[in-house]
Amino acid sequence: MSTDLTPATDGPAPIRISRRTLLLGLGAIGVAGAVGAGGYWLTEGRSHESSLSFTTPLRIPPLLESEIVNGERVFSLTAQAGDTQLVPGVRFSTMGFNGNYLGPTIRAARGEHVRVHVTNNLTMATTAHWHGMILPASQDGTPHQSIQPKSTWTAAWQIDQPAATLWYHPHPHGQTELQVGRGMAGLFLIDDDVTTNLPSDYGVDDIPLIIQDVTLRGGGTRPGPPTTAPIGRIGNTVIVNGTHQPHLRARSGLVRFRVLNASAARCYNLELSTKAPLRLIGTDGGLLPAPQPLTNLLLSPGERAEILIQVPKDADFVLRSVPHDLGMSRGDNLTSGADDTLDILRITRTSTGIDGVLPDTIPLTAHPRATGGLAQRHFALGDTTINDKTMDMDRIDTVVVAGSTENWTITNTSTRAHNFHIHGTQFIVDTINAEPAPSPNRGWKDTVLIAPQTTVELIVPFSSFADPTTPYMYHCHLLWHEDQGMMAQYVLTDEEHPRASWLPEHDEAHH
Numbered sequence: 018m019s020t021d022l023t024p025a026t027d028g029p030a031p032i033r034i035s036r037r038t039l040l041l042g043l044g045a046i047g048v049a050g051a052v053g054a055g056g057y058w059l060t061e062g063r064s065h066e067s068s069l070s071f072t073t074p075l076r077i078p079p080l081l082e083s084e085i086v087n088g089e090r091v092f093s094l095t096a097q098a099g100d101t102q103l104v105p106g107v108r109f110s111t112m113g114f115n116g117n118y119l120g121p122t123i124r125a126a127r128g129e130h131v132r133v134h135v136t137n138n139l140t141m142a143t144t145a146h147w148h149g150m151i152l153p154a155s156q157d158g159t160p161h162q163s164i165q166p167k168s169t170w171t172a173a174w175q176i177d178q179p180a181a182t183l184w185y186h187p188h189p190h191g192q193t194e195l196q197v198g199r200g201m202a203g204l205f206l207i208d209d210d211v212t213t214n215l216p217s218d219y220g221v222d223d224i225p226l227i228i229q230d231v232t233l234r235g236g237g238t239r240p241g242p243p244t245t246a247p248i249g250r251i252g253n254t255v256i257v258n259g260t261h262q263p264h265l266r267a268r269s270g271l272v273r274f275r276v277l278n279a280s281a282a283r284c285y286n287l288e289l290s291t292k293a294p295l296r297l298i299g300t301d302g303g304l305l306p307a308p309q310p311l312t313n314l315l316l317s318p319g320e321r322a323e324i325l326i327q328v329p330k331d332a333d334f335v336l337r338s339v340p341h342d343l344g345m346s347r348g349d350n351l352t353s354g355a356d357d358t359l360d361i362l363r364i365t366r367t368s369t370g371i372d373g374v375l376p377d378t379i380p381l382t383a384h385p386r387a388t389g390g391l392a393q394r395h396f397a398l399g400d401t402t403i404n405d406k407t408m409d410m411d412r413i414d415t416v417v418v419a420g421s422t423e424n425w426t427i428t429n430t431s432t433r434a435h436n437f438h439i440h441g442t443q444f445i446v447d448t449i450n451a452e453p454a455p456s457p458n459r460g461w462k463d464t465v466l467i468a469p470q471t472t473v474e475l476i477v478p479f480s481s482f483a484d485p486t487t488p489y490m491y492h493c494h495l496l497w498h499e500d501q502g503m504m505a506q507y508v509l510t511d512e513e514h515p516r517a518s519w520l521p522e523h524d525e526a527h528h
């Protein structure tokens with residue numbers, strides 16, 4: 018048995034090979050997603066037209082039970098660790114909520130008051146962050162709301178944002194990659210009373226896909242340490258909802274997928290093996306006005322997408338990730354997994370399926386438009402820094418007037434790909450390199466990928482939850498970068514109470 022602090026591996030570290038060796042090796046074989054020395058770059062599940070090895074029924078995370086107490090919907094989560102056979106015959110040290118890997122799906126409606134008790138049965142501190150939720154900073158589950166072993170923390174708030182696919186995961190300072198990478202992630206679905214004709218039968222035609230990558234050693238017999246790329250730890254085997262080589266037998270011709278990239282660093286460029294369109298219907302924070310047909314959809318860690326897929330009768334095809342460009346050097350792209358082709362899910366149709374109708378439009382709340390006169394802020398992303406600083410939990414980096422909308426311009430000045438997540442809000446990506454953002458980024462977002470030498474302009478509406486002493490975070494959501502301190506803090510203040518009284522011992526934070 019392994020402990021929750023030790024990887025379930027008893028072997029030596031993998032062979033480290035230099036970029037030069039790698040490039041030479043690639044030149045020799047000349048293919049993408051190549052196999053390098055000692056199987057170091059071996060990626061499992063290379064795509065075929067029909068992936069016949071994908072036969073394990075896709076697991077569906079259970080919906081978390083709740084009870085109504087004094088008008089609140091009350092949930093309970095317990096963080097725990099154990100061993101899980103993520104790949105047949107291979108046990109991994111894992112962590113989860115109410116189980117040893119991943120967590121149940123929390124579901125609540127707009128307008129409801131929710132209360133979540135989170136008990137920590139790990140041997141290390143953790144937190145429970147509600148990623149994408151608009152709520153007071155004190156309930157957000159940041160490093161400031163640490164949950165010590167054998168203790169319970171409770172978050173309570175009223176849900177007030179559109180229907181969306183959010184998620185929850187730990188956010189302990191410096192330990193996020195370890196805990197999320199071991200499986201501490203679950204969906205938090207918000208419903209609202211806006212009527213759509215989208216598939217909505219959870220686990221039947223409304224399917225969650227929580228995608229993580231784990232590392233099997235070359236040869237595929239044991240877990241091993243993942244490779245470290247410029248963007249963090251990259252595994253070579255995809256696990257979906259805890260299922261290795263999953264197969265979904267669809268009962269409907271039109272299936273909605275809620276896709277969460279819960280990986281530490283790996284980006285997935287989704288497409289169908291049939292090349293039929295993925296119809297994007299929702300981004301991180303809610304639904305789009307109409308389905309957007311896409312041939313490919315790139316998701317970086319922390320991002321979600323809701324997509325519709327038409328499954329014809331007699332269909333047998335694969336949702337897979339295909340090579341993409343993260344804007345880095347050829348070698349850095351390669352070590353980051355950007356050249357890999359990975360099958361994610363085999364989809365077939367049962368003979369009793371019913372056909373669904375693709376909606377033309379989807380009702381939704383209006384998105385904000387860019388207007389003049391917004392407060393402007395600029396952030397420069399370095400290798401693991403934001404504005405040349407790393408995270409200091411005692412430093413407030415940015416003070417925002419509660420209820421205001423600001424224009425945040427973020428430039429990636431490094432040679433590494435990053436993404437950018439802001440807590441406590443859903444924003445609009447207005448431009449990328451001064452051009453209107455393409456459709457996958459045209460909806461509500463809380464996390465956006467920013468390639469090297471790229472500038473994004475965000476329109477960020479902040480909530481009215483003023484609290485000058487409890488900060489929200491903004492950070493790179495590539496978890497190794499986050500753990501390295503690529504994170505900063507903002508507080509919301511009332512105009513009537515200008516920043517004066519908080520953290521006076523840290524005057525250097527005022528600028």
Ligand SMILES: [Cu+2]
Nearest residue numbers: 435493495498
């Ligand atoms: Cu980063």
